Amino acid sequence: MLTEIANPKIRIEHVSYAYDGEEVLRDVTLDVPANAVTAFFGPAGGGKTTLLRLINRLNDLVEGTHLTGQILLDGQDVYATGTNIARLRRRVGMVFALPLPLPGTVRENVLYGPRLAGERDRSRQEEIVVRSLRQAALWDEVKDRLDGPASALSGGQQQRLCIARSLALEPEVLLLDEPTSGLDPISTAKVEESLLELKQHYTIIIVPHSVQQAARVADHAAFFLMGALIEYQPGKRIFTTPHDKRTEDYVTGRFG
Amino acid sequence: MSKTTPTCWTEFAVEALVRVAGFSAIGFVLLIFLFLLREGVPAFFEIAPGNLFGTRWYPTFDLFGTLPLILGSALITVTAIVIALPLGVATAVFVREVAPGWAREILKPMIEVLAGIPSVVLGFFGMTLIAPLVRQVFGAPTGLTAFTGALILAYMALPTLISVAEDALDAVPRSYRDAALAMGATSWQTIWRVVAPAARSGIVTAVMLGMGRAIGETMAVMMVTGNAARMPVSLDSLFRPVRTMTATIAAEMGEVAAGSTHYHALFGIGIILFVLTFVINLTAASALFQKRRRGGLR
Numbered sequence: 001m002l003t004e005i006a007n008p009k010i011r012i013e014h015v016s017y018a019y020d021g022e023e024v025l026r027d028v029t030l031d032v033p034a035n036a037v038t039a040f041f042g043p044a045g046g047g048k049t050t051l052l053r054l055i056n057r058l059n060d061l062v063e064g065t066h067l068t069g070q071i072l073l074d075g076q077d078v079y080a081t082g083t084n085i086a087r088l089r090r091r092v093g094m095v096f097a098l099p100l101p102l103p104g105t106v107r108e109n110v111l112y113g114p115r116l117a118g119e120r121d122r123s124r125q126e127e128i129v130v131r132s133l134r135q136a137a138l139w140d141e142v143k144d145r146l147d148g149p150a151s152a153l154s155g156g157q158q159q160r161l162c163i164a165r166s167l168a169l170e171p172e173v174l175l176l177d178e179p180t181s182g183l184d185p186i187s188t189a190k191v192e193e194s195l196l197e198l199k200q201h202y203t204i205i206i207v208p209h210s211v212q213q214a215a216r217v218a219d220h221a222a223f224f225l226m227g228a229l230i231e232y233q234p235g236k237r238i239f240t241t242p243h244d245k246r247t248e249d250y251v252t253g254r255f256g
Numbered sequence: 257m258s259k260t261t262p263t264c265w266t267e268f269a270v271e272a273l274v275r276v277a278g279f280s281a282i283g284f285v286l287l288i289f290l291f292l293l294r295e296g297v298p299a300f301f302e303i304a305p306g307n308l309f310g311t312r313w314y315p316t317f318d319l320f321g322t323l324p325l326i327l328g329s330a331l332i333t334v335t336a337i338v339i340a341l342p343l344g345v346a347t348a349v350f351v352r353e354v355a356p357g358w359a360r361e362i363l364k365p366m367i368e369v370l371a372g373i374p375s376v377v378l379g380f381f382g383m384t385l386i387a388p389l390v391r392q393v394f395g396a397p398t399g400l401t402a403f404t405g406a407l408i409l410a411y412m413a414l415p416t417l418i419s420v421a422e423d424a425l426d427a428v429p430r431s432y433r434d435a436a437l438a439m440g441a442t443s444w445q446t447i448w449r450v451v452a453p454a455a456r457s458g459i460v461t462a463v464m465l466g467m468g469r470a471i472g473e474t475m476a477v478m479m480v481t482g483n484a485a486r487m488p489v490s491l492d493s494l495f496r497p498v499r500t501m502t503a504t505i506a507a508e509m510g511e512v513a514a515g516s517t518h519y520h521a522l523f524g525i526g527i528i529l530f531v532l533t534f535v536i537n538l539t540a541a542s543a544l545f546q547k548r549r550r551g552g553l554r
Binding site: 063089 | 431432435437438439441442445453
């Protein structure tokens with residue numbers, strides 16, 4: 001099983017994590033390569049989402065948790081004391097399962113992060129809006145209603161807007177937590193298509209909402225079961241020739 | 257809605273009891289309103305409109321100008337809200353977003369206890385402690401001023417304001433906070449730029465409810481505002497005595513001859529007060545309703 005690669009973007013080392021004494025991740029070790037799509041897949045309750053939220057420290061505010069092990073971003077421990085958490089989260093963007101436009105216009109949504117980070121220059125802001133929406137494959141659909149309410153967009157458009165909102169901060173890593181779980185097949189295809197484009201510039205980790213999606217988009221795939229990493233392989237091999245019996249059962253649809 | 261047929265008499269009795277209880281609540285409100293109308297409406301016929309909405313309230317000389325009373329109530333209510341709003345919202349934000357769990361457990365019940373302090377106690381407190389302070393600090397001729405009343409009212413409106421605002425903050429989905437944090441917002445940026453705006457309509461409701469409480473308050477206000485029915489139109493009015501609608505009714509009702517013009521005028525004030533409170537509550541309710549209809553935040 002592959003766990004170490006040369007020059008990983010993110011290195012997860014012996015990470016265990018517990019909520020109120022209940023272990024949700026058990027000794028997970030894996031390397032995430034740069035400029036590729038890595039999929040964390042497996043049945044619900046496997047700890048995939050938790051692992052994503054640990055990478056950008058979104059679980060910091062949850063009380064009663066215990067973390068051991070290390071998560072390194074470009075060789076730096078993200079949990080080292082003195083880490084600027086806001087800056088870390090700008091480097092590691094996240095898109096959630098439900099499309100969540102914030103109150104306001106399309107433009108305001110895209111510029112939310114940059115404005116928080118202190119971007120005031122008008123022409124820079126304009127550039128960011130165009131670039132982010134293009135990258136999220138949404139520009140053509142919304143270019144005429146940038147100043148309309150974001151809530152008026154369709155579900156699929158809202159989700160791509162959320163991706164654009166993350167991209168506006170020019171993150172290095174993009175975490176996608178079941179980004180298409182609430183979307184129809186056509187919108188799903190559009191989001192997946194934009195991932196192919198995005199991986200040239202970003203390191204992407206996706207928790208797909210199905211094995212099929214994992215097989216479609218992943219360059220590397222890791223199978224999680226009940227808090228443990230069962231198998232991790234480059235390319236699509238895990239879907240065709242899994243080594244572990246449990247992985248095979250899952251990808252062939254025998255459970256899950 | 258499907259209705260089940262009562263199968264035995266206890267079923268029937270309970271249903272009847274509940275129904276009677278429910279309808280009698282509506283009935284009492286209607287009866288109070290009718291009584292208020294019966295006693296108060298004659299005032300609008302007996303007193304010329306120019307007199308009724310004039311600037312002088314001297315019932316002994318048949319001058320029933322309610323304007324100074326309405327403006328007096330408005331002045332201290334608005335001032336009270338101006339004082340209470342930033343304090344209340346800040347407290348709600350602190351209790352909900354900043355305070356650690358154990359502090360929240362202590363603070364919440366304490367804030368609710370504040371609402372239970374009898375207003376006459378607050379009035380006494382205002383009279384003996386705050387009034388002299390206002391006189392010294394602001395150099396007013398007397399400590400019994402509109403400002404003193406506003407301070408006490410602000411204090412009384414705070415518990416309601418804090419509780420409702422806090423509920424509104426609590427109702428903002430966690431996903432909003434996650435989204436803001438994931439964009440690199442600090443916790444303050446998350447609170448002020450995402451959570452508080454999302455809870456805005458709830459905060460407006462909180463203010464309206466606080467206002468409803470303030471405008472109807474009688475005893476504490478009567479004890480600390482000096483009760484001079486003068487027009488609060490000059491710049492220093494805030495630091496001069498005023499008289500409110502509620503205080504006027506409370507002070508004069510005991511000495512008035514039943515059925516006289518003065519008596520009707522007092523009920524007339526009651527009608528004005530009722531209408532004002534109703535409008536405020538309606539505004540609060542419609543703010544809530546719009547929020548629901550937009551289906552945004554629940």
